[in-house]
Amino acid sequence: ATDLVVLEDVKKYYPVTGGVLRREIGTVKAVDRIDLKVRRGETLGLVGESGCGKSTLGRVILKLEDPTSGKIFFDGQNLANVSRKAMRPLRRKMQIIFQDPYSSLNPRQAVGRIISEGLVIHNAGSFSERQERVRYLMELVGLRPEVIDRYPHEFSGGQRQRIGIARALALQPELMICDEPVSALDVSIRAQVINLLMDLQQEFHLTYLFVSHDLSVVRHISDRVAVMYLGRLVELADKKELYTNPLHPYTQALLEAIPIPDPEVKKDFKGLVGDLPSPLNPPPGCHFHPRCPYAMDVCRVKVPAFVEVHPRHHVRCFLLSGQTQDN
Ligand code: SF4
Ligand code: MG
Numbered sequence: 001a002t003d004l005v006v007l008e009d010v011k012k013y014y015p016v017t018g019g020v021l022r023r024e025i026g027t028v029k030a031v032d033r034i035d036l037k038v039r040r041g042e043t044l045g046l047v048g049e050s051g052c053g054k055s056t057l058g059r060v061i062l063k064l065e066d067p068t069s070g071k072i073f074f075d076g077q078n079l080a081n082v083s084r085k086a087m088r089p090l091r092r093k094m095q096i097i098f099q100d101p102y103s104s105l106n107p108r109q110a111v112g113r114i115i116s117e118g119l120v121i122h123n124a125g126s127f128s129e130r131q132e133r134v135r136y137l138m139e140l141v142g143l144r145p146e147v148i149d150r151y152p153h154e155f156s157g158g159q160r161q162r163i164g165i166a167r168a169l170a171l172q173p174e175l176m177i178c179d180e181p182v183s184a185l186d187v188s189i190r191a192q193v194i195n196l197l198m199d200l201q202q203e204f205h206l207t208y209l210f211v212s213h214d215l216s217v218v219r220h221i222s223d224r225v226a227v228m229y230l231g232r233l234v235e236l237a238d239k240k241e242l243y244t245n246p247l248h249p250y251t252q253a254l255l256e257a258i259p260i261p262d263p264e265v266k267k268d269f270k271g272l273v274g275d276l277p278s279p280l281n282p283p284p285g286c287h288f289h290p291r292c293p294y295a296m297d298v299c300r301v302k303v304p305a306f307v308e309v310h311p312r313h314h315v316r317c318f319l320l321s322g323q324t325q326d327n
Helices: 054-061 084-092 111-121 127-140 145-149 157-169 187-204 215-219 239-244 249-256 297-301
Strands: 003-018 023-039 043-047 069-074 094-097 175-179 207-212 224-229 232-238 307-310 313-315
Touching: 003 054, 003 207, 023 043, 023 054, 023 207, 023 232, 043 054, 043 215, 054 069, 054 175, 054 207, 084 094, 094 157, 111 127, 111 145, 111 157, 127 145, 127 157, 157 187, 207 215, 215 224, 215 239, 215 249, 224 239, 224 249, 232 239, 232 249
Parallel strands: 043 207, 043 224, 094 175, 175 207
Antiparallel strands: 003 023, 003 069, 224 232, 232 313, 307 313
């Protein structure tokens, strides 16, 4: 199949309690009716402000959390039907790289131990075979194997992220969820790490879901880009199409916020105004309406459908489709 991951109407809702009695005061719809396919070998950029649900979506795909409803297929298998035991070999095929290479590495473990963690858990090879594989992985990500016995604090942020990447690669995954992997790094280091990820993708035919709050970060690496706002997808298109012809007012505002001017990008909009509303009880209708310069009456009461307005270009906005969807 060309699709490695298929999400069908996936929801992840959290009840929220408050007050001394811990009464339920509402629901956060962190992931709200997402339909999305990740094609084998592509990089799908997933962009939105922090708190929009993109990390939760990654965790649900990895089955670190169960969805409230909806179906998730990995390599054609419905993850809901996969037993705990059958999940083990599947887990090896899905790995994650975290935002913060400082807190995601155990400070009391040497690099060799960190990178071989998955190999140990999955009982892969003898000790010396694992050591050999760790050295190979270190070279692959640009670390000298001589530093195998050093501890995370002895490395720079960029090097720590390389350690995290080596750890994720150890079990030969097919899918890598990259959750803001360069956001904590110096700007000068970001391109190096992104280029490394691109080289590794080529070499090992990896599929990436690349999560970021920043459209400029995913631009270089992505084949397609999906934009999320308060739990919902609002736009999805091939990279070039998204950056040169952004159609959703939210995407337009995010692009406007990128400091480096890009002559290819439309500049006839105002940028993002106001704060991200609380995901608890978000605005009705189109969640974006309080911040949208084009909001109409219908936007405050009805949810726009996610519609393919051009081939391979999906948008959720009444400006682009008259269609409505009951919530
Ligand atoms: Fe703006 Fe309405 Fe489109 Fe939402 S549906 S983005 S409020 S125009
Ligand atoms: Mg996040």
